[in-house]
Amino acid sequence: MMMNLDSECFCKRLKDELTFHFLRHKDIRTLSDFLGCRQVPAGEVLWKQGDACEYLAFIASGRVEVSKSTEFPGKNVIVGIYGAGSIVGELCLLKDQPRAVNVAALEATDLLILSKENFEQLMEQHPDVGARLLKGMLLTVSTRLDKAFERLTAVF
Amino acid sequence: MMMNLDSECFCKRLKDELTFHFLRHKDIRTLSDFLGCRQVPAGEVLWKQGDACEYLAFIASGRVEVSKSTEFPGKNVIVGIYGAGSIVGELCLLKDQPRAVNVAALEATDLLILSKENFEQLMEQHPDVGARLLKGMLLTVSTRLDKAFERLTAVF
Numbered sequence: 001m002m003m004n005l006d007s008e009c010f011c012k013r014l015k016d017e018l019t020f021h022f023l024r025h026k027d028i029r030t031l032s033d034f035l036g037c038r039q040v041p042a043g044e045v046l047w048k049q050g051d052a053c054e055y056l057a058f059i060a061s062g063r064v065e066v067s068k069s070t071e072f073p074g075k076n077v078i079v080g081i082y083g084a085g086s087i088v089g090e091l092c093l094l095k096d097q098p099r100a101v102n103v104a105a106l107e108a109t110d111l112l113i114l115s116k117e118n119f120e121q122l123m124e125q126h127p128d129v130g131a132r133l134l135k136g137m138l139l140t141v142s143t144r145l146d147k148a149f150e151r152l153t154a155v156f
Numbered sequence: 157m158m159m160n161l162d163s164e165c166f167c168k169r170l171k172d173e174l175t176f177h178f179l180r181h182k183d184i185r186t187l188s189d190f191l192g193c194r195q196v197p198a199g200e201v202l203w204k205q206g207d208a209c210e211y212l213a214f215i216a217s218g219r220v221e222v223s224k225s226t227e228f229p230g231k232n233v234i235v236g237i238y239g240a241g242s243i244v245g246e247l248c249l250l251k252d253q254p255r256a257v258n259v260a261a262l263e264a265t266d267l268l269i270l271s272k273e274n275f276e277q278l279m280e281q282h283p284d285v286g287a288r289l290l291k292g293m294l295l296t297v298s299t300r301l302d303k304a305f306e307r308l309t310a311v312f
Binding site for chain 1: 224225226233235246247250251256257279283284286287290291293294295297298299300301302304305306307308309311
């Protein structure tokens with residue numbers, strides 16, 4: 001459903017502009033060899049809950065909506081809206097299980113894709129960069145967990 | 157509020173018995189040099205929301221209750237109950253901020269403590285063990301986030 005960019009130049013720029021917690025300028029250059037680019041038009045579904053889980057995406061620009069399905073078909077509950085500088089799909093890199101959430105682009109969105117296979121190669125070939133990436137992912141997910149706890153607390 | 161164990165022997169056994177996602181037997185031996193032991197009686201508060209954030213704890217045995225404070229003093233909402241094989245306090249290792257939750261022992265609980273300082277030394281001296289520890293922490297926190305999303309979805 002997503003299209004590969006024709007423009008290598010555009011992809012190179014996306015990679016050059018990537019920033020993420022704990023990653024140094026030199027790390028980004030190392031990481032960029034392991035990344036692909038995807039351009040997603042507004043409204044497009046990146047994946048649905050239950051789909052096969054194959055990659056993590058860094059959001060280079062745009063915004064995505066993350067939702068969980070409910071027992072009522074077609075009725076989803078939004079659990080997060082993530083924008084530039086954030087990630088989606090991180091659980092895939094660690095666990096063989098289907099996608100746990102639905103993700104759709106709220107607006108035209110540029111993504112940098114890290115496949116499970118490339119993540120494992122990165123960890124093997126550049127463990128120091130891999131460790132800083134993991135720290136950044138852990139910080140992102142821990143912060144989201146705290147926000148989810150705040151929302152749960154506000155409900156009661 | 158927590159007491160250090162007199163028995164080195166008991167502490168050694170706790171460390172030997174530690175298991176955690178992605179950590180190999182050899183990793184546990186490396187990691188154990190960086191860990192301290194704490195025994196916490198039932199009902200004791202490990203820390204309160206807003207306290208200084210200094211360490212991560214592996215739960216070796218027992219159970220802890222994790223809660224968020226509400227706008228009503230003394231009224232907390234339980235957001236998780238974690239037992240043996242799990243962790244609490246992981247956000248501390250990555251971010252300089254006060255504790256985001258309250259944690260209390262539901263029963264007599266044995267903990268293995270990894271201070272922020274020791275975590276940084278581990279990452280420096282044994283980046284491969286550190287990376288596997290980070291993967292395990294990320295898997296734990298991502299799984300909790302998905303559960304929190306499920307609870308949020310069930311509420312609506």
